[in-house]
Amino acid sequence: MSHNLGVAHFVAQIDTVGKVVLVFLLILSIASWYLIFTKSLANWLEARRARAFLDQFWQHNSVDTLAASMQQAKPDNAFAHLADEGVAAMRSASGHSMQKLAAAGGMSEFMTRVIRNGIDQESARCENGLTVLASAGSVSPYIGLFGTVWAIYHALVNIGLSGQGTLDKVAGPVGEALIMTAIGLAVAIPAVFAYNAFNRRNRLWLAKLDAFAHDLFVLLTVGNGADEKNIKADGAVS
Numbered sequence: 001m002s003h004n005l006g007v008a009h010f011v012a013q014i015d016t017v018g019k020v021v022l023v024f025l026l027i028l029s030i031a032s033w034y035l036i037f038t039k040s041l042a043n044w045l046e047a048r049r050a051r052a053f054l055d056q057f058w059q060h061n062s063v064d065t066l067a068a069s070m071q072q073a074k075p076d077n078a079f080a081h082l083a084d085e086g087v088a089a090m091r092s093a094s095g096h097s098m099q100k101l102a103a104a105g106g107m108s109e110f111m112t113r114v115i116r117n118g119i120d121q122e123s124a125r126c127e128n129g130l131t132v133l134a135s136a137g138s139v140s141p142y143i144g145l146f147g148t149v150w151a152i153y154h155a156l157v158n159i160g161l162s163g164q165g166t167l168d169k170v171a172g173p174v175g176e177a178l179i180m181t182a183i184g185l186a187v188a189i190p191a192v193f194a195y196n197a198f199n200r201r202n203r204l205w206l207a208k209l210d211a212f213a214h215d216l217f218v219l220l221t222v223g224n225g226a227d228e229k230n231i232k233a234d235g236a237v238s
Helices: 007-013 016-057 063-072 078-094 107-126 130-162 167-222 225-233
Strands: none
Touching (some): 016 130, 063 167, 078 107, 078 167
């Protein structure tokens, strides 16, 4: 009888509704594991690139050498993108374009908006895929439970039609039906762990980025103070 209680036998016996439930759980599982692997690899690579960039960033002697270095290297991480946007804003101010509406309020306000916008974009990028993981972790157990209830219903109907309600007739169909619950949990548990891990990583990552943004703001505004005074003297800022 043991060969009748296997997963293969269970799959062969389920109806169309059960197969739809299994396919849906399979899709959620594939999507979850794809995001787990790709986001883990991307986060690891970006963290390594960020460390290398920050090591080089603090070795520059002045804002001018930083600007020259940013022109030669293409940004490959959030910290580099933020520095590149800040340096671009500094060049825009130095080019006497502070009379634009985007620069209303002076150099400091202009730089604050540019840097804050860069942080917001990185925050939105970090959220990519988390909705899928949250959905998989929250709905998979219920989908599996629905499959279990549906399978038990059909098992009881078949038992009633056969007129045999002995333990050996009940244990097999009910045990096979419970596989649906196990599959739902197998999809949900990794998704929940991954969602919590990525959320924690994002909080730490954005906290570090925010601290770097503060340092960058001070360097570009204070270090570029002479340029701001020249701009004001030329009448670009009222």
